[in-house]
Amino acid sequence: MTERRPRRHDPERRDRIVEACLRVVGEVGVAGASTRRVAAAADVPLGSITYHFESVDALLFEAFERFARRVSDRFETAMAGVADAEGARRAVVDLVTTGVLADPHELVVTHELYTLAARDPRYRELTHAWMARSRRALGRHFDPETARLLDALVEGLTIHRALDTEPRGRDEVVRAVERITRTPATRD
Known part of the structure; x- marks a missing residue:
């Protein structure tokens, strides 16, 4: 035996x-x-x-779900650590320039998630939940429309900064955040 x-x-x-x-x-x-x-x-x-x-898709979905939660947690932590709209502006700039998707692997994972979300409603729901968390975190300091625009700015500038062949400075991000948040609807 x-x-x-x-x-x-x-x-x-x-x-x-x-x-x-x-x-x-x-x-x-x-x-x-x-x-x-x-x-x-x-x-x-x-x-x-x-x-x-049970399947490769189940593994992928759980992995992307974890990734989205991890990035959202970092975003929420950054926004929770500020007391007013000016601090929130600085936090957004920091998130774009150093805090969100600073790792090239994270950028690839994000783009892969976006591609899946474009075709599969389950992944679209996952990205929607991620965006909702970001907007709620921004909504602590800005009105809903400004929070939505800032969320889109963070996504777009992060992608542009990562993929652009010419280096972009922090000042460009500061100016973009200032333009979007220069409204009387900003909360403090």
């Missing part, structure tokens, strides 16, 4: 798989994020993917 090896106790395995999925998507995109590649990046047997996730 062959002796059975004890099962490896690995309570963080599912978490490692999700984190590895995000790393792989950041490196090679959704199209290159095979279960084999994710399992290797997580240092788990390939069967662990199917044990923990």
Whole structure:
């Protein structure tokens, strides 16, 4: 009779798989994020993917959900740490220039999420929830329309700053935030 090896106790395995999925998507995109590649990046047997996730899409969705929550948490923390509209303006500038999607892998993950959201309503709901959280955080200091415009500015400038071939300075972001928030509807 062959002796059975004890099962490896690995309570963080599912978490490692999700984190590895995000790393792989950041490196090679959704199209290159095979279960084999994710399992290797997580240092788990390939069967662990199917044990923990009913499908590749379930893994991807959980990974993108975690990513959106993580970025939203950083955004909310930055906005919660300011006391007035002027502090909120500085926080928005900081988020665009250094705080949100500063990591090139995060930028790729974000663009992959946007692409999925353009085609799949579940991912669209995920991005909508992300935007709603950002707008609520901005709404602590700005009226709803200004919060919506600032949210779009953060997204757009972050993408432009990451993809532009000419370096852009912080001053450009400061001027853009000032233009959008220069309204009597700003809260304090």
